[in-house]
Amino acid sequence: MTTWLVAGLGNPGPAYSNTRHNVGFMVVDELARRARASWSAPRQMRADVVETRVSAGGMGAPGAGAAKVVLVKPRTFMNESGQAVGKLCAFHKVDASHVVAIHDELDLDPGQLRLKLGGGDNGHNGLKSLRKHLATGDYHRVRFGIGRPPGRQEAADYVLAQIPKSLRTDLEIEVARAADAVEMLVLDGLEAAQNRYNS
Known part of the structure; x- marks a missing residue:
């Protein structure tokens, strides 16, 4: 059985939980919810982890062609x-x-998704760190559009600001769609997922 590692990028702690920089965490939280799985913190791994599987029946469902998934x-x-x-x-x-x-991806409008394999880091420090520790940039990315900051707001302030309540419903829909895209990527491959979800 093939094992996939699906990492949501974000910052730990309640102060960051509802910020644009944490959309990666939101998506893996949704995948864990679908799997009806609880997060654990394995010793010395510096991460919260869920071990589950995905099949045509969805996250957490056994079945033919299932893949093991480690959510991080x-x-x-x-x-x-x-x-x-x-x-x-x-x-x-x-x-x-x-x-x-x-x-999170500043260069995509809110509601846009782009799936791809490899590529540059585009100034994103989380991706730079992955490249350093994996010794390659050839991993899959799910780029979750958050748009550019309004006016003259600094990008760092924008990504770390709390998401307004007026945008939360739309965000929940986008998080669910990104979770769907991850499931399809693992089960059906990158090209199928790109054809369905890249916007």
Whole structure:
């Protein structure tokens, strides 16, 4: 059975839980909810982890063609995400080509998704850390559009600001769609998932 490692990128702690920079955490939380699984914190892994599987029946469902999935929320801050991902890949013997990183993307409008394999880091410190610790950039990315900050607001302030209540319903829909995209990527491959979800 193939093992995939699906890492949501974000910052730990309640102060960051409802910020744009944490959309990766929101997506893996949704996948864990679908699997009816609880997060654990394995010793020395510096991450919250769920081990489950995905099949045509969905997350957590056994079945023919099921894949093992390790969901990950690094407990390091965003800039050191690769520490936890690298350790867990080594522990579970997951090649970088079976890693999926879900992250916020300033260059895509809210509601847009882009799935891809490899590419640059585009100034995203979480992706830079993954490249460093995986020794390659050839892993899958689910780029979750958050749009550019309004006016002259600094990008750092924008991604770490609380998401307004007026946008929460739309965000929940987008998080569910990104979770669907991850399931399809693992089960049906990148091209099928790109054709369905890239916008």
